[in-house]
Amino acid sequence: MNSIAVNDLHKTYAGALTPSLRGLSFSFPEGKIAGLLGPNGAGKTTTISILCGLVKQDAGKVRIFDIPQEAGRREQIKRVVGIVPQQIALFPQLTALENLVYFGNLYGFKGKALKDKVMGHLEAFGLEKAANKEVGRFSGGMKRRTNIIAAILHEPELLVLDEPTAGVDVQSRSMILQFLREYNAKGNSVLYTSHLLEEAQQICEDVAIMDEGKLVVQGSPADLINGLDDCRNLEDVFLHYTGHAVRD
Amino acid sequence: MLRLIATIRKEWLLLRRDKAGLTLLFAMPLVLITVMALIQDAPFKDYQEVKFDILTVDNDQGRLGRYIREGLGASGQFNVIDSFGQQPLTEEKAQSLIAEGAYKISITIPKGATAEIVSNANKIVNDISKRMGLASQLPVKAVVADSLAVQLYFDPASKKAFKSAIQQALDNFLTQVQTDLLLERIQMQLKSKDSAAAQDTFPAIKLKAVGLKETGVGAGKQIDVISNSVQHNVPAWSIFAMFFIVIPIAGNMIREREDGSLVRMKLIPGNYGSILSGKLLFFVGICVVQFYLMMLVGIYILPMLGLPRLQLGGDHAAGLLTAASIGVTATAYGILIGTLFKTPNQALNFGAISIVILSAIGGIWIPLEIMPDTMQKIGRLSPLSWGLDAINDIYLRNGNVGYILPDIARLLGCGAIMLAIAAIVEQRRIG
Structure with a gap:
């Protein structure tokens, strides 16, 4: 079964001159760490927003673990998907513990069980000493790690991360990537977007490169690199398919 | 229920750490009603007590x-x-x-x-x-x-x-x-x-065969409260201050949208309505607390400054219902503004100016009765005037819940319409 299957997805935002997605199709088998890569404006965030039901597509089909992303089934999808948005989707005035307990409550968890679960995750991410510190006072790396914990409180089978390592230090990045490997090792699927292609090459088993709202190429990083004579790494593959022109 | 209680708790934690918000919600209104009651005391006394x-x-x-x-x-x-x-x-x-x-x-x-x-x-x-x-x-x-x-x-x-x-x-x-x-x-x-009649037995001519007598009417006939500066200004400016809750609410909603926490809440399974209800209940509670704090100022602080004591009327349940209904409308207005506007600056400016306009036409600054006919008709469309009418019915006319139901229905109806518009706008954002 596929963790994600996207077929002929189209989306044009109201007032936009050009479509964000023009017939995007891809799929990732479950249990893998997959990467959705592309230059700025390629349509990655729009795709993720459609996957989690925050934006409605104009046309096309999305299936998460074979559940169609459509009205009436979205709640079912939310239960199996955890989203780590690009923004730090936390209340900066609340402490890490207060934020995570609140989101845990929204998932239906409560009491000591929830607190233990939250403290366990904080410890795993090296944040136990900062549990009672306001998130607004955290470093970028601490915020990113707390942002991830908020998405895994309900232990989703599919974890979708939009630029999870943007603006973090090397140690935090290493910790996040290690966590993704461990999470995947438990049988969970991971979809990850990043501009850091070296990082994607390290951890992704399957990558889809998209540009201008369409899929350009998909495959394992090794296959993609070996498939082109002049490419030594994923960045070369990326530039080969998306060109050298600067994107805004 | 867990989502609702968790949201109320979260809003409380957020407000507790927002010193500026707390000042805006509690300290400034208390100063405002004290100042307004003091400076408007003389004009109110002009024709009554001076x-x-x-x-x-x-x-x-x-x-x-x-x-x-x-x-x-x-x-x-x-x-x-x-x-x-x-x-x-x-x-x-x-x-x-x-x-x-x-x-x-x-x-x-x-x-x-x-x-x-x-x-x-x-x-x-x-x-x-x-x-x-x-x-x-x-x-x-x-x-x-x-x-x-x-x-x-x-x-x-x-x-x-x-x-x-x-x-x-x-x-x-x-x-x-x-x-x-x-x-x-x-x-x-x-x-x-008739010089033969004794002087003391001569009948006096009584001129006033019919005199004037004032009798109270309606539910309030047993009390005699004069509309003085305190009796007008404390409830009126309290309603004004309660409506200023739109500023922290709109700011709170836009911040949640900007920092992504709104996205997080929407990604969690369950009805977003329960989260919104928690927010609504919390801010309505704040409005009610604000209202009664200001009434306490009218009862205990203003008399120390030489002003009359505020009279609360006889039906306290009606007073509480009115305060809560004003709170619902004010909170719904804040949610609507927070939904419609994209930046805090837009929302805060529009929110503040619109409340000043609604209060001016709604009889908060000067009683509606002394405005020109056209302005009175326009003023009666302001939710602030419905709130003030209901409070005056309770405090000045000793009205009960039955007496104020039309105003309560208007306030709650208006709140429901604003929430419905906010829901439609939010729904369209997904499309």
């Missing part, structure tokens, strides 16, 4: 002057001043004092005014006696004075209503003197005709 100094120049030195002085003094509204610098007041001096603005009113009773009234009364009695076949005996002045009048001087800055009230009061005294003298003359004439 005693005016009235310069009186009595060139007549007769009964009319005495009647006017006694009548003005007895009304409780005037201090009669008939001397200045230990000298009897002259008309010229009185005019200069009025022109300087030192005093607001001066009256000059002309020389011979009482004699003129007596002569007129005698003439009427003689005329009646003659028609009844009695001998006319009372003396009448041979030459009638031309246009003898009690002269009034007003400070040019006096309000029209004030001048009219003074003129009416003086006119009453003049009528009273003339009527008394006429009756006295009639009585004298009758006595002289």
Whole structure:
């Protein structure tokens, strides 16, 4: 079964001159760490927003673990998907513990069980000493790690991360990537977007490169690199398919 | 229920750490109502409690002057001043004092005014006696004075209503003197005709067969609360301050959208409505606490500053229902503004200015009743006027829940419509 299957997805935002997605199709088998890569404006965030039901597509089909992303089934999808948005989707005035307990409550968890679960995750991410510190006072790396914990409180089978390592230090990045490997090792699927292609090459088993709202190429990083004579790494593959022109 | 309680707790934690928000919600309104009640105290007292100094120049030195002085003094509204610098007041001096603005009113009773009234009364009695076949005996002045009048001087800055009230009061005294003298003359004439009757058994002529009596009406007939500065300003500015909750709510919603926490909440399975309900309940609770804190200021703090004590009426459940309904409308307005606008600056500016406009037209600054007809009609569309109407019905007219239901229905209906619009706008964002 596929963790994600996207077929002929189209989306044009109201007032936009050009479509964000023009017939995007891809799929990732479950249990893998997959990467959705592309230059700025390629349509990655729009795709993720459609996957989690925050934006409605104009046309096309999305299936998460074979559940169609459509009205009436979205709640079912939310239960199996955890989203780590690009923004730090936390209340900066609340402490890490207060934020995570609140989101845990929204998932239906409560009491000591929830607190233990939250403290366990904080410890795993090296944040136990900062549990009672306001998130607004955290470093970028601490915020990113707390942002991830908020998405895994309900232990989703599919974890979708939009630029999870943007603006973090090397140690935090290493910790996040290690966590993704461990999470995947438990049988969970991971979809990850990043501009850091070296990082994607390290951890992704399957990558889809998209540009201008369409899929350009998909495959394992090794296959993609070996498939082109002049490419030594994923960045070369990326530039080969998306060109050298600067994107805004 | 867990989502609702968790959201209330979260909002409480957020507010507790927002010192500026706490000041805006609690400290500033308390200062506002105190200041407004103090500065508007004098205008409210103008026609109710303030005693005016009235310069009186009595060139007549007769009964009319005495009647006017006694009548003005007895009304409780005037201090009669008939001397200045230990000298009897002259008309010229009185005019200069009025022109300087030192005093607001001066009256000059002309020389011979009482004699003129007596002569007129005698003439009427003689005329009646003659028609009844009695001998006319009372003396009448041979030459009638031309246009003898009690002269009034007003400070040019006096309000029209004030001048009219003074003129009416003086006119009453003049009528009273003339009527008394006429009756006295009639009585004298009758006595002289029936000189055999003992003086003390002679029937007195009673003029006032029918008088005036004020009786309360409606649910509030058992209480007698005067609409004073405190009674108007404390509830009115409390409603104004409660509506200012739109600023923290709109800011809170836009921040949640900007920092992504709204996205997080929407990504969690379950109805977003329960989260929104938690937010609504929390801020309605804050509005109610705000309202009663301000009422406490009206009851305990303002009397210490020399102002009257706020009266809360008899039905406290009706008061609570009104405060909660105003809170629902104000919170819904905040949610609507927070949904419609994209940046905190847009929302805060629009929110603040719109509340000032709604309060101005809704009778918060000055009572709706003294506005022009068109403005009154427009003002009755303001939710703030519905809230103030309901509070006045409870506090001034001692109304109960049944009495205020139309206003409560308007407030809650308006809140429901605003929430529905916010929901539609939010739904469209997904599309």
